Amino acid sequence: MSETKLTKLMGKTYQRSMYRDDDFTKKEYYQTCGFYLQIGVHPFSKLGYGTSVWDASLALCQYFETEGIRFPDKKVIELGAGTGILSILVALLGGNVTITDQPTLLRQIERNVSFNIPSSFKSRVKVCALSWGRDHTLFPSDYDYILGSDIIYSFETIPLILQTLLHLSNENTIIYFASRMDYGHLLIGYGYMTMSQYFKTELVCRYKVKDINVYKMVRKTPTPGDLIE
Numbered sequence: 001m002s003e004t005k006l007t008k009l010m011g012k013t014y015q016r017s018m019y020r021d022d023d024f025t026k027k028e029y030y031q032t033c034g035f036y037l038q039i040g041v042h043p044f045s046k047l048g049y050g051t052s053v054w055d056a057s058l059a060l061c062q063y064f065e066t067e068g069i070r071f072p073d074k075k076v077i078e079l080g081a082g083t084g085i086l087s088i089l090v091a092l093l094g095g096n097v098t099i100t101d102q103p104t105l106l107r108q109i110e111r112n113v114s115f116n117i118p119s120s121f122k123s124r125v126k127v128c129a130l131s132w133g134r135d136h137t138l139f140p141s142d143y144d145y146i147l148g149s150d151i152i153y154s155f156e157t158i159p160l161i162l163q164t165l166l167h168l169s170n171e172n173t174i175i176y177f178a179s180r181m182d183y184g185h186l187l188i189g190y191g192y193m194t195m196s197q198y199f200k201t202e203l204v205c206r207y208k209v210k211d212i213n214v215y216k217m218v219r220k221t222p223t224p225g226d227l228i229e
């Protein structure tokens with residue numbers, strides 16, 4: 001049932017391919033958790049991978065819908081948010097969300113926020129640059145939730161993501177990550193294995209239809225070694 005819903009979500013409700021402005025070449029429309037989201041995208045842009053909606057972000061949206069997960073007044077941060085779709089949903093589900101990515105992507109995220117978040121909710125959303133392993137210490141360590149979708153895709157960034165997670169989290173933080181495994185079983189598996197040394201890592205959902213895994217991670221206490229920071 002939830003697989004069917006994910007397939008439907010990935011099918012996009014409607015694409016207005018004629019839409020084009022300085023930031024976007026089209027808008028995509030997604031219906032999830034009772035909300036109708038409009039997301040500007042610019043596939044193949046020189047800004048890189050973050051200008052499209054990746055399947056793993058939709059898998060997390062579907063997972064939150066299926067499990068009835070809501071974020072009332074929870075403090076949430078997303079790493080490598082891309083278009084911002086997942087954080088936008090989480091803000092609509094009650095979260096106080098910090099949406100992060102590399103500086104070049106912040107403008108498109110801000111615009112997508114403005115397409116979807118009513119002005120009365122805007123104070124719930126911050127859009128900030130956070131390059132993993134570089135800017136993380138500028139952020140606090142008291143998040144209730146940390147989110148990431150399809151951000152494990154290079155060996156070099158795995159230690160940077162780990163370092164960032166260790167800084168942002170405490171023993172009460174819940175981390176939800178999703179990955180489309182067929183983008184690189186070996187590399188992504190290695191990424192989660194690395195995380196699992198420091199976080200209890202549970203596969204909470206698997207969408208076979210797109211080979212997507214959803215993981216829930218919480219910090220091991222005490223955290224092994226003094227590591228990294």
Ligand SMILES: C[S@@+](CC[C@H](N)C(=O)[O-])C[C@H]1O[C@@H](n2cnc3c(N)ncnc32)[C@H](O)[C@@H]1O
Pocket residue numbers: 048049050051052053054055056057079080081082083101102105130131132148149150151157160
């Ligand atoms: C494959 S995209 C996924 C985007 C979005 N999470 C989604 O699922 O639609 C990976 C994202 O990670 C971001 N990213 C890559 N390296 C990064 C780094 N070192 N620090 C911060 N973000 C990074 C990219 O800019 C991009 O938005």
